[in-house]
Amino acid sequence: MAKMLLLAGSIMTTAPAFAQNDDVNARLDRLEGLVNMLVERLDRQEQAVSQEDAALARQARQALQETRQLATRTEAVEQQVAEQKAAGPDNRGFKVGNTRVTYGGYVKVDAISERTSGGQVASNSIARDFLIPGLIPVGGTASGFDTDFSARQTRFFLKTETDVGDGHKIGSHIELDFMVTAGGNERISNSFTPRVRQAYITFDNWLFGQTWSTFQDVGALPEALDFIGPTPGTVFDRQPMVRYTNGGLQIALEQPETTITSATGGRVIAGDDNIPDIVVRYNHKGDFGHLTAAAIGRNLRVNQDDFGLINDSAIGFGLSLSGKLKVGSKDDFKFMATAGQGLGRYIGLNIVNDAAVRADGSLDPIATYSGFVAYRHFWADNVRSTLSGSYFKADNPVVLTTGSVTDESWNVFGNIVYSPVAPLDLGIEYMFAKRQLENGASGNLQKVQVSAKYKF
Secondary structure, X not given: OHXXXXXXXXXXXXXXXXXXXXXXXXXXXXXXXXXXXXXXHHHHOHHHOOHHHHHHHHHHHHHHHHHHHHHHHHHXXXXXXXXXXXXXXXXXXXXXXXXEEEEEEEEEEEEEEEEEOOOOOOOOOHHHOOOOHHHOOOXXXXXXXXXXXXXXXXXXXXXXXXXXXXXXXXXEEXXXXXXXXXXXXXXXXXXXOOEEEEEEEEEOOEEEEEEXXXXXXXXXXXXXXXXXXXXXXXXXXXXXXXXXEEOOEEEEEEOOOOEEEOOOOOEEEXXXXXXXXXXXXXXXXXXXXXXXXXXXXXXXXXXXXXXOOOOEEEEEEEEEEEEEEEEOXXXXXXXXXXXXXXXXXXXXXXXXXXXXXXXXXXXXXXXXXXXXXXXXXXXXXXXXXXXXXEEEEEEOOHHHHOOOOEEEEEEEXXXXXXXXXXXXXXXXXXXXXXXXXXXXXXXXXXXXXXXXXXXX
């Protein structure tokens, strides 16, 4: 009887251990053979076996069956986990028929204290949420440090991918956040309207919809607590397009929009464009990181009804080189350099416009030069810092634009980010930015930002 108790107990207590071993089925087979031999022996000695011993034998057999079922379930779970790991980060979500639905995003809370040397930035202004070089005040009285709390950068995306057979897949991506929108105020609700960031369809190598411009290398943007970071020196644009991708080569037709500087230095958005912006890009990836080269061609256009003069068009073009280079086992160096004419709305959140207008109403494309560098260093696996600097320069035809337009802008920032657990980032960042006009007037901005971000 004591042996029976030990046997039953060993079956029950070793189940979890068996579930962790690759040879679980072989061990269970041997154990089952021993139990069957014992039960057969008891059957042959039925007269000499007490009812209690017979019941223990039946319990042992039942425990063995339960152990085998547990091992089978554990093996299935382990297989599922392995498949999810192999699938990568987009293993969240669920499947409906042939469609895989995944989701993600983050919740981000920012506390920003900002001071400007050339004038006060109005409360609830977009320029208090993140750096917009063209809105740095110039020529006014210095402000104190103004502090705002915000959760507006929080975002959410939903993706689908459907296997439609014959080797074809169709997908979609919808992404929302709450930046640059109307809504609540800091007095009561702080409730802001959601906006569409990205919304596109993919079919094999094709993309149709709104996403990052093909002229922009999102992978080269450094880690920043500010919404963008090296804003003066980066290409930054999201818009509708049709894009074809084949390996590292991408070709896109993207939304056209011409912005013009009037004779008084103001901005006119003509809305007369009839030819899409054309972008050709090549991405090269390797163990070193990645390098990207992109070229853009534009047809800038204005009609007689805009200035009451003539219909005219001009060519805009540009080239951008960017990349991410791995340094050591974890550090990285990121950079971008962009030059061209008629690129105004693509650089630094439209610091200057695409073109100026001559006295006869014809267009004079504005040349621009910009770039940034950034280095990220890991102090430990869960502590890292980024140091970055960026620069923008415009060659404005001052006789056409006046001296009140931006000539150059630059910024530097440094941060430290701590991740106590992988999905959570806690960080602090200091930024200094400056804007100078063609007439020599300038203003600067200093900003301290503390952020908490949970990625899901």
